[in-house]
Amino acid sequence: MVKIDRINISNEGLTKFFSPIEAQIMKVLWENNELMTSEITKKTNIPLSSVAGTLDRLVKADFAQRRVENQGQRVRYIYSATTTADNAANAITTRILDSLVDTFGAVAIENFSSYKKSK
Amino acid sequence: MISIADEIICYAECVNNSDLLPLITFLIVVSLFLFTFYLKTKTPIHRVISFAGAQLSMVGAIAATFSTMECSRMLTIEVYLAYVLISTGVMLFLPGLYYKILIRRHNARPISEIVDWADDFVNKLANNSQIYYFDSAIPKAFASGKAIFVSVGMLEIFDQQELKAVLAHEAWHLRHNNKTPILRQLSLMTFTKYRPEQELELMADRFAEEIVGKGPLESARAKLI
Structure with missing residues (x-):
């Protein structure tokens, strides 16, 4: 869950920063405004037993938020992402850059600069 | 400074001069018997009952010993008694x-x-x-x-x-x-x-x-x- 020591740069896409299930859930939350738990399991095609614990973790880590709604006789969680995909990317990038600068100091900053020029 | 040897001497002197010696001896023998049974038996319910019985007999023996004490050097017994009282309280009231x-x-x-x-x-x-x-x-x-x-x-x-x-x-x-x-x-x-x-x-x-x-x-x- 975007912990610097858990980042795996050899993984594909969002799974560099999230577990595969977390990545799938965050993707559907970013693509949709609000979703019920049953809609998340349907859209990700992941069973509830795996989704439930992951949703608890995403809420605790403040990537997702939820509210309880009472529709008729049924109680439902309504989930949404706490921030847009771009803002999340920004937060992750900042965290990684901070870590690189903490470790390598001026060398890291010099590299960012030459990297920017080459792009 | 706590001296276990002093405590044992104090214990022996006080108990030897007491009328409660037969009762204390009986309770200790019962407690040891139940504890031996607890160590040997494999049946869960027998283990639980024998352990509880051994504890209760020992508490009875300690209480009787306590009442015979004329010196106040039995710190280890006081500590043990406090443990029994606290653990029993926790056992009875915490679940509720x-x-x-x-x-x-x-x-x-x-x-x-x-x-x-x-x-x-x-x-x-x-x-x-x-x-x-x-x-x-x-x-x-x-x-x-x-x-x-x-x-x-x-x-x-x-x-x-x-x-x-x-x-x-x-x-x-x-x-x-x-x-x-x-x-x-x-x-x-x-x-x-x-x-x-x-x-x-x-x-x-x-x-x-x-x-x-x-x-x-x-x-x-x-x-x-």
Whole structure:
């Protein structure tokens, strides 16, 4: 869950920063405004037993938020992402850059600069 | 400075001059006999009973010894007596109060805030019980002390009849909760494998089946697999 020591740069896409299930859930939350738990399991095609614990973790880590709604006789969680995909990317990038600068100091900053020029 | 040798000499002198010597000797022999039996027996219930009996006999012997004391150097016995009193208090009273700790730990809220029928339904099965819900997507329900705790995840996946089956199951635990925690505590203290859980769960299921029928109970169970 975007912990610097858990980042795996050899993984594909969002799974560099999230577990595969977390990545799938965050993707559907970013693509949709609000979703019920049953809609998340349907859209990700992941069973509830795996989704439930992951949703608890995403809420605790403040990537997702939820509210309880009472529709008729049924109680439902309504989930949404706490921030847009771009803002999340920004937060992750900042965290990684901070870590690189903490470790390598001026060398890291010099590299960012030459990297920017080459792009 | 605590001297064990001084304590033993003090103990021997005081007890030798006391009329309670035969009673103290008897209680110690009983305690040793029960403790030996506890070490040898394999039957869980015999282990629990013999351990509790050995402890009680030793407490009796200590109390009798205490009353014969004319010197005040029995610190180790005082410490042991304090341990017995505190652990007995914890064993007897903590299970009944533990649900209050759980309410805080889970930040639980009264279920009446989101489900209007649950309190009435459970109170018909177990008087003076309280039902709380807590914030988790993982379907979970459990009972402690006077309270039943249900996660929002469980409220999400079950319909009313299935929830009634779950609540009736937990209400059975509330009705019989006065017996099980003490046995559980004793089994921990005596290092005895005491596993009545499966049996208790089956009895709770049978009770739920009587209240709501087999269908809702089975469909609730199927949703949790």
